[in-house]
Amino acid sequence: MSVKIYHNPRCGKSRDTLKLLEAQGIEPEVVEYLKTPPTTAELQDILNKLQLKPRQLMRTKEPEYKENGLDDASLSDIELIEAMVRIPKLIERPIVLKDGKAAIGRPPETVLAIL
Template structure:
């Protein structure tokens, strides 16, 4: 079984989630999303799988949230997705995908629901 994780190796929750995946005998396809952000189609699909709107997947305490204008309530779904691609630090982490299901690994144990 291969599980995809949108991962930030500097984030402790992301590292803990990756360890849980590996401890459950799953191989992980690691996508370092800060280096390689998902494209608009992929991000839209992830949002649908998570059942979230773009702003729900954003890290609102990041400096980039306000600086990028992501705090503007008039922005459309497509505009918010574009901002997450341009400023990938805005994307909540880690996102784990397996067998057509996705979860955010906060807390890391949530990943167990889809393994």
């Protein structure tokens, strides 16, 4: 049973989700995605598991979103994914993966559904 969390230690929701996993007796693989962003292929896989389009996983209120012209509706999914890989701050967090499933920990209890 392998569990992975894409984690930002400065984010309260991310810390709460990690604590929730640990309270369940789970020691997840912790990926600090700001330091080690997912690859384009990994992010595409995460999006498929979440059944989301790239823009739905983006933090659209971050200044980098508009500064990089990512509010342009004509951008393709791959262009948006590549932007998130380049600017990982734009990826919504935390993301938990387990056994081919994924969940965003907003609220943290959401991840319980895939455990």
